[in-house]
Amino acid sequence: MDRLTDLHTALVILAAGLATYLTRIGGYLLVSRMARIPPRMETALNAVPAAVLTTLVAPAFYDGGLDVKIAMAVAVLVGLRWQGFALIAAGWGTAMVLRHLILA
Numbered sequence: 001m002d003r004l005t006d007l008h009t010a011l012v013i014l015a016a017g018l019a020t021y022l023t024r025i026g027g028y029l030l031v032s033r034m035a036r037i038p039p040r041m042e043t044a045l046n047a048v049p050a051a052v053l054t055t056l057v058a059p060a061f062y063d064g065g066l067d068v069k070i071a072m073a074v075a076v077l078v079g080l081r082w083q084g085f086a087l088i089a090a091g092w093g094t095a096m097v098l099r100h101l102i103l104a
Contacts, residue, residue, distance in 0.1 A: 071095035 031037065037045075061072055075091030 067095050067098035070098060 057072070060068060064072075071091045071094040074094040075087050078090040079087040
């Protein structure tokens with residue numbers, strides 16, 4: 001790699017870090033200056049976790065193979081009854097079994 005590529009990569013990383021910091025601190029400053037959070041803003045903030053989860057899961061489901069789709073379906077079914085580690089273990093275990101024993 002040449003020095004220009006290394007410098008460019010370093011600048012991109014620094015810019016991404018700065019953008020992340022500014023968006024986090026900006027949200028904190030905005031909300032901390034309010035005496036009361038308006039109902040519409042509270043509704044929007046409550047929707048953020050589902051939106052973030054969707055942006056993480058949807059591409060994997062769309063681009064993933066049959067093993068990923070089945071593992072996600074199993075994880076959803078387990079998630080209807082249990083939380084946390086059981087959900088993760090069921091999805092991961094299903095993907096591993098499908099990848100190594102059935103789809104290999």
